[in-house]
Amino acid sequence: MIKVEKMKILQQKEIAGNIFELKLQGPLVNEISMPGQFVHIKVNTANDPLLRRPISISSYDKKQQSMTLIYRASGLGTRELTNQADELDVMGPLGSGFPVETVQGQTAVLIGGGIGVPPLYECSKQLKARGMNVVHVLGFESKETVFYESEFKELGPVYITTADGSYGTKGFVTDAVTAFNINADVFYACGPVPMLGAVEKQFDGIPGYISMEQRMGCGIGACLACVCSVNGPELYKKVCTDGPVFRKGELVYG
Amino acid sequence: MIKVEKMKILQQKEIAGNIFELKLQGPLVNEISMPGQFVHIKVNTANDPLLRRPISISSYDKKQQSMTLIYRASGLGTRELTNQADELDVMGPLGSGFPVETVQGQTAVLIGGGIGVPPLYECSKQLKARGMNVVHVLGFESKETVFYESEFKELGPVYITTADGSYGTKGFVTDAVTAFNINADVFYACGPVPMLGAVEKQFDGIPGYISMEQRMGCGIGACLACVCSVNGPELYKKVCTDGPVFRKGELVYG
Amino acid sequence: MDKLNISLPGLELKNPIMPASGCFGFGREYSQFYDLSILGSIMIKATTAEQRLGNPVPRVAETSSGMLNAIGLQNPGLEKVLSTELSWLEQFDLPVIANVAGSMMEDYVLVAEKISKAKNVNALELNISCPNVKEGGIAFGTDPLTAKELTAKVKAVSEVPVYVKLSPNVSNISEMALAVEEGGADGLTMINTLVGMRLDHKTGKPVIANGTGGLSGPAIKPVALRMVYEVSQVTDLPIIAMGGISSAWDVIDFISAGASAAAVGTANFVNPFICKEIIEELPAILDELGVDHIHDLKGRSWNVGKVANTRA
Amino acid sequence: MDKLNISLPGLELKNPIMPASGCFGFGREYSQFYDLSILGSIMIKATTAEQRLGNPVPRVAETSSGMLNAIGLQNPGLEKVLSTELSWLEQFDLPVIANVAGSMMEDYVLVAEKISKAKNVNALELNISCPNVKEGGIAFGTDPLTAKELTAKVKAVSEVPVYVKLSPNVSNISEMALAVEEGGADGLTMINTLVGMRLDHKTGKPVIANGTGGLSGPAIKPVALRMVYEVSQVTDLPIIAMGGISSAWDVIDFISAGASAAAVGTANFVNPFICKEIIEELPAILDELGVDHIHDLKGRSWNVGKVANTRA
Numbered sequence A, B: 001m002i003k004v005e006k007m008k009i010l011q012q013k014e015i016a017g018n019i020f021e022l023k024l025q026g027p028l029v030n031e032i033s034m035p036g037q038f039v040h041i042k043v044n045t046a047n048d049p050l051l052r053r054p055i056s057i058s059s060y061d062k063k064q065q066s067m068t069l070i071y072r073a074s075g076l077g078t079r080e081l082t083n084q085a086d087e088l089d090v091m092g093p094l095g096s097g098f099p100v101e102t103v104q105g106q107t108a109v110l111i112g113g114g115i116g117v118p119p120l121y122e123c124s125k126q127l128k129a130r131g132m133n134v135v136h137v138l139g140f141e142s143k144e145t146v147f148y149e150s151e152f153k154e155l156g157p158v159y160i161t162t163a164d165g166s167y168g169t170k171g172f173v174t175d176a177v178t179a180f181n182i183n184a185d186v187f188y189a190c191g192p193v194p195m196l197g198a199v200e201k202q203f204d205g206i207p208g209y210i211s212m213e214q215r216m217g218c219g220i221g222a223c224l225a226c227v228c229s230v231n232g233p234e235l236y237k238k239v240c241t242d243g244p245v246f247r248k249g250e251l252v253y254g
Numbered sequence C, D: 001m002d003k004l005n006i007s008l009p010g011l012e013l014k015n016p017i018m019p020a021s022g023c024f025g026f027g028r029e030y031s032q033f034y035d036l037s038i039l040g041s042i043m044i045k046a047t048t049a050e051q052r053l054g055n056p057v058p059r060v061a062e063t064s065s066g067m068l069n070a071i072g073l074q075n076p077g078l079e080k081v082l083s084t085e086l087s088w089l090e091q092f093d094l095p096v097i098a099n100v101a102g103s104m105m106e107d108y109v110l111v112a113e114k115i116s117k118a119k120n121v122n123a124l125e126l127n128i129s130c131p132n133v134k135e136g137g138i139a140f141g142t143d144p145l146t147a148k149e150l151t152a153k154v155k156a157v158s159e160v161p162v163y164v165k166l167s168p169n170v171s172n173i174s175e176m177a178l179a180v181e182e183g184g185a186d187g188l189t190m191i192n193t194l195v196g197m198r199l200d201h202k203t204g205k206p207v208i209a210n211g212t213g214g215l216s217g218p219a220i221k222p223v224a225l226r227m228v229y230e231v232s233q234v235t236d237l238p239i240i241a242m243g244g245i246s247s248a249w250d251v252i253d254f255i256s257a258g259a260s261a262a263a264v265g266t267a268n269f270v271n272p273f274i275c276k277e278i279i280e281e282l283p284a285i286l287d288e289l290g291v292d293h294i295h296d297l298k299g300r301s302w303n304v305g306k307v308a309n310t311r312a
Ligand SMILES: Cc1cc2nc3c(=O)[nH]c(=O)nc-3n(C[C@H](O)[C@H](O)[C@H](O)COP(=O)(O)OP(=O)(O)OC[C@H]3O[C@@H](n4cnc5c(N)ncnc54)[C@H](O)[C@@H]3O)c2cc1C
Pocket: A038, A049, A051, A052, A053, A054, A055, A056, A057, A070, A071, A072, A073, A074, A075, A076, A077, A078, A079, A115, A116, A118, A119, A212, A213, A214, A215, A216, A244, C061, C062
């Protein structure tokens, strides 16, 4: 069930350049059903900024009733979010995430770009726990914005790329996939739309899951703000409820 | 000179029901020239609430570069102000305050209503320091909202009234003036407009100074929002620059 | 004693609070949060004769205390709305106001005739003010003669009372109100969104794919309130008001300005419980104000300030 | 190289930034904060033939991300403005745009003729859009024919170029722009305030003594931006844009939408240094955007999104 609750802020800290890790606690966590779901956050109590901000759940711990979000402070709302210290108005969990039904011994590649990286962390943890091998290809702008490298390393190999070459392989995640000849049985991807299209093409032969972004209003399927083009008779699906995770081949890039 | 600066919040605490005492520090304090001046405060960094809020300087200490404001958290802006902890965007000092040229040995009565009480504190301190006797008549809604009784008592006698009779004399400040037959050589008043009119009538025979309130835009005399009716050829004066303190007889009540 | 019930053409409402069209879908999503039967009514998403896919994305953008949208009337079309959505809504004790849209007059007439026959549709809301579709919509909403004609045509076929939704993007909203009153409207709903725009700072391109969008939310409340204040004093038609309502006190303001009921749009996105919370908070506010029924507050702003001459 | 200078009818400006009329008085108060000579220009408070005392108080009210005002054109009258204010402003290297207001056409003509002769008045801004005076003002601003006639009459007597200030409270702002262009206007300034209202929650009375007021500030920026975008594509007249500008990026937005220069109103009240700060920040932003001159950004939003059909 979707909850709207004031969650306790356990901790908030900057873990890379403008990248914040935010730990929240509350009964909402009990409702999380799969990795890749997101929450919709009101960053303050005023009318400006007005709308909630969608942020993926990066990891969660049902025993502690806690979850971790990782976000980039870029615009008005996320910058305001960095100022919050006590509690936060959170709605969620929302959307349907990454399916982690797995085949023992197979390999999953998790491909993330920038602030698309966070939801892959819980996904990787759960795949690993269910007996898959996990490989990570994570793309960032530059050295300063790299985060969670060691966390992912505990689960499996990590290939980092940076757009400016200041760390890891220079270029995009797809360059690293080619350079290191990365193969897998299934892929999971989250990041900027052009990256998603390129990854889908690159892993043409295997099944995969793609987490999509779109500007949102309600976050629950009512306002029709967040549609994306899909193949098939509906033509449009809603990122907030039909997604954010879609099956490979569903999305029309353009 | 008027400054606009980020002042350090030394302390903020609730001293009575919804009444907050806020201590600020910064070079702006050096510019204060008389009691009864005010500052114009941006309560947060967002566009909502948009406008600054005028708050009187209740007392100041040039050596410490500190000043104290006392405000009631009532509407959107002042409630938001209670959340601020580190620094605050303050413009001031603004307006012209209470003249404290004094005659040794004479008596001044200081009459305040509710959130009109704060600026009288510095006024009383300065009058006392210059050798006047000071008497205070302070009106409040009810017992819970009474503040600074002991601070004023250190300077001179204090008569408290409450509208509901839960503390001190039941009724308005004017009732206490009558009941205790308070006489003086000069009066200083700040509070709701009906109170100001009544006080002016009651102390018909002596000179006095009245601090006025009005909704403000700019706070510096440019927008013409804050005018009040005055006797004389101008018909209107600006509370923010010509006031907030006016001489007895200047204001037209109605 | 009941403090909130209200009687409007076609609508016997438990209370004057309802979600505004397009901000609550057909109720399904919000039914996860509370029992829709507590609502006064529900204004469902605009329905057109045929299915519409709406505009390209992005469809929304945030502004200071407001948001822009250009959804473009995406909806599954009349038949699906009747068979799937309205029938689903029958499970609730909830009179429905059906928002009717189209490109040409014939579209409106067609949809109005059919949808007004649905069991739980108690009134229509003629959307002559959608700023986000190329043909129709706003055109009907800014020309008094066209608006009057359309209203009359729809009235002729509708089996339930017809409310006309006014656009704020006009020089003289009272003139529009009077025109649709002459056309036979049973009530007014106002306001729809103000046409606005946001640009991406860096690229200079419109954030919304459609270029412009409709501005809603607290930012427009002062404009909505002024228009309700103005229109309620020149017509006897009841007004269901909307525009930035996000608290019970906002509702009090609109009733004071002259509205009979109030709809909540954008605020549902911020707080999905908002309609419920407002309904629950109103009785205590009425006590605080010392009135027995919310309608005792209707129009209490009138004649207090003078009606500023805002018209040519 | 100069990145900000701009040449408009009657105005050779160091930069395209100026305070908006009524939000900066005649400059005296803000001259305490910085040297006014750094400004591109200054739009002085509306001047009428005779002294005006303005409206009763309260004259302002806050709204979400905006404010309402109903000052009512308080000003000392033409003679005092000439003798006291404009002569005081001569000490600065600062072209003045004189905002001209009145109740009847003759008033405008009288003020325009005289004030246009002042040494430092380089252009007039015809205020045909003030929502806060009973006669005139808005009437001229919502009827194209009257607006055209007034413009022509003022043009006939003015010794400097005439900019006409458009009201946003119209169905079709392009029509108004084209009308005053036909009347001979040299430029446009837009937008004036939207008519709005706030009620006291408890009493239900209007907070502003005048009843309604003009809405300004960030809340109206989306509407202003849309109107500039629309008008700049149908006329060749240069536009000085205003409406919610409170940062250098806001200025970039308005230039991208098609404006030639930008004025800052309400934001001066929040931050008295805002015009200075914007002027100082712009060059670095232009570098970031990779353009040599701010005018390279003019109209870069056009034809990217389509012009939504927001007109009848
Ligand atoms: C399902 C989903 C999950 C996401 N998970 C994360 C995450 O884990 N970490 C993270 O840093 N970011 C995440 N994002 C992106 C994040 O929502 C945006 O960066 C954020 O909303 C921008 O807000 P702002 O206040 O910084 O920017 P502003 O410019 O102030 O935003 C203005 C408006 O545009 C919307 N907006 C702006 N950029 C985006 C965007 N990229 N996607 C969607 N809406 C946008 C905002 O929500 C807001 O409504 C996610 C987005 C979606 C849709």
